[in-house]
Amino acid sequence: MNATKANEEIKGGWLDRNLPKAIIALFAIQPLLDILSFVLDQTGAGNTPTLVLRFAMLAIVGVLGFCMSDRKKCYLIFAAACAVLLAGHAAACAKQGYLDPVGDISNFVRVAQMPLFAMCFITFLRRGEGVYKAVETGLVVNFLIITVTVVLSVVTGTYRHTYMDSGIGVLGWFSTSNAQSAIMSILSPVVVMFAYRSKNDKLLLLTTLAAFAQLYFLGTRLAFMAMAVTLCGLVAIMLLRKSFTWKPVIIIGACFLLCCACVKFSPMYRNQVIYNQSMSSKQSDAETMIEKKLHNKVDWSKISKEEKLALLRDVYEFYGTKVLCQRFGTDTVIEEYNYSFNIQTITGTRHRKILFCQLLMDEQDSALSRAFGLELSRLNYNGQNFDPENDFHGVFYLYGWTGLAMMIAFIGYFVYLIVRALVSDWKKYFTLEAGTFGMAFCVALIYAYNTAGVLRRPNSSFYLSALLGVIYYLTMIKDYGEKTPEVLPE
Numbered sequence: 001m002n003a004t005k006a007n008e009e010i011k012g013g014w015l016d017r018n019l020p021k022a023i024i025a026l027f028a029i030q031p032l033l034d035i036l037s038f039v040l041d042q043t044g045a046g047n048t049p050t051l052v053l054r055f056a057m058l059a060i061v062g063v064l065g066f067c068m069s070d071r072k073k074c075y076l077i078f079a080a081a082c083a084v085l086l087a088g089h090a091a092a093c094a095k096q097g098y099l100d101p102v103g104d105i106s107n108f109v110r111v112a113q114m115p116l117f118a119m120c121f122i123t124f125l126r127r128g129e130g131v132y133k134a135v136e137t138g139l140v141v142n143f144l145i146i147t148v149t150v151v152l153s154v155v156t157g158t159y160r161h162t163y164m165d166s167g168i169g170v171l172g173w174f175s176t177s178n179a180q181s182a183i184m185s186i187l188s189p190v191v192v193m194f195a196y197r198s199k200n201d202k203l204l205l206l207t208t209l210a211a212f213a214q215l216y217f218l219g220t221r222l223a224f225m226a227m228a229v230t231l232c233g234l235v236a237i238m239l240l241r242k243s244f245t246w247k248p249v250i251i252i253g254a255c256f257l258l259c260c261a262c263v264k265f266s267p268m269y270r271n272q273v274i275y276n277q278s279m280s281s282k283q284s285d286a287e288t289m290i291e292k293k294l295h296n297k298v299d300w301s302k303i304s305k306e307e308k309l310a311l312l313r314d315v316y317e318f319y320g321t322k323v324l325c326q327r328f329g330t331d332t333v334i335e336e337y338n339y340s341f342n343i344q345t346i347t348g349t350r351h352r353k354i355l356f357c358q359l360l361m362d363e364q365d366s367a368l369s370r371a372f373g374l375e376l377s378r379l380n381y382n383g384q385n386f387d388p389e390n391d392f393h394g395v396f397y398l399y400g401w402t403g404l405a406m407m408i409a410f411i412g413y414f415v416y417l418i419v420r421a422l423v424s425d426w427k428k429y430f431t432l433e434a435g436t437f438g439m440a441f442c443v444a445l446i447y448a449y450n451t452a453g454v455l456r457r458p459n460s461s462f463y464l465s466a467l468l469g470v471i472y473y474l475t476m477i478k479d480y481g482e483k484t485p486e487v488l489p490e
Helices: 003-010 019-042 048-068 072-096 101-125 129-156 177-197 201-218 221-240 246-261 267-294 305-318 322-328 330-336 349-364 367-372 391-424 432-450 458-477
Strands: none
Touching: 019 048, 019 129, 019 458, 048 072, 048 101, 072 101, 072 367, 072 391, 101 129, 101 391, 101 458, 129 177, 129 201, 129 458, 177 201, 177 221, 177 246, 177 432, 177 458, 201 221, 201 246, 201 267, 221 246, 221 267, 221 432, 267 305, 305 322, 305 330, 322 330, 322 349, 330 349, 349 367, 349 391, 367 391, 391 432, 391 458, 432 458
């Protein structure tokens, strides 16, 4: 059977008729796999089974998307781009001595999942509004699954803490705080806006309480940001659409103000207090260590670099930069921190990991490494993982300027679609749905910039893929009563 005939059988066949149900099932699988990962982690079995399941799911969805697509050329171009990037990356790693090719290639597949899923969602959404409604339903289903399981984990006392060291925050039956915070922050404005669209005030109140309560008890600063985005986004959409009504704003605003009023009891605030107290104590100890060597107060700006190095070596080797100093030399690390003795600066995990990758790339001093990145295994040293906790930094250091440019270009294309649609016909394209998914998209990008919870984690990158697919649908596919942009001449 040739590809054209197979494609014709898919269209209008059993799969085409049941595609919306398959989409909902695909969504529902995501949190269930996360819960399975948590259970396996708690029992010490590791996450290999769920990783295999995710890769199998990616392969099935990718093949299905390719077979159903009328634009297979796009998939082939994507495959060719991935092949070039992987070949260059493998060459860069081989030049330094490949330590773990299997683990490194597996990580590459994780990163490639997001754009591949996005392309598949676009293919599926071309099948009509039924698939779009299925995506909306899938998002709501996932929110309900997560909400129910979090409640059950609290009732049974089996939940994982967001901050394990201090035993603060409610993560539920999920293992990764950054990823789960990103997922809930993406889902919350979407489900709240869907409840607002229903014009059912009781449903809006219940949904907002459920969403904001989970964000509140997750205890991350970006979770609080997501609450503010939900409220401000609703007001902005109402004003821009000239459909402002007070009751929904009061309902969502009251829930947000309640969270703000109770902020001093929140896991976020309590964790920040513990962190600030720890930093203050360590700062005092560091200054005492320096003063003992100086014997008196001296203007720091007037001390020579050599004297600063002598004064700071013990501080850097004692605190969070110890492993960094072992790997690259204490003096080098001190110079990279610009001779700072601010403990919060030199012990900051995110900056320390970025600095490790920067020094490693400088050490290799290879054009291939800068173009195609570093091997994942080389970001582990002496039992510590220095994989950056910022997605865009992580993509750069793992896949070089080439990989970062590809990722930015891919996401940038959808930003371009949004801007082009709004500039061409604001009134037509700025719908309630567009504003809703626009909010979620902005939240996802903020998380990608500030954490490693979106672009490189399959469980959360799935939601970004869905958002990109919806953006394409709303700007290029949806029938607004005239020819859609896909069939208009460029």
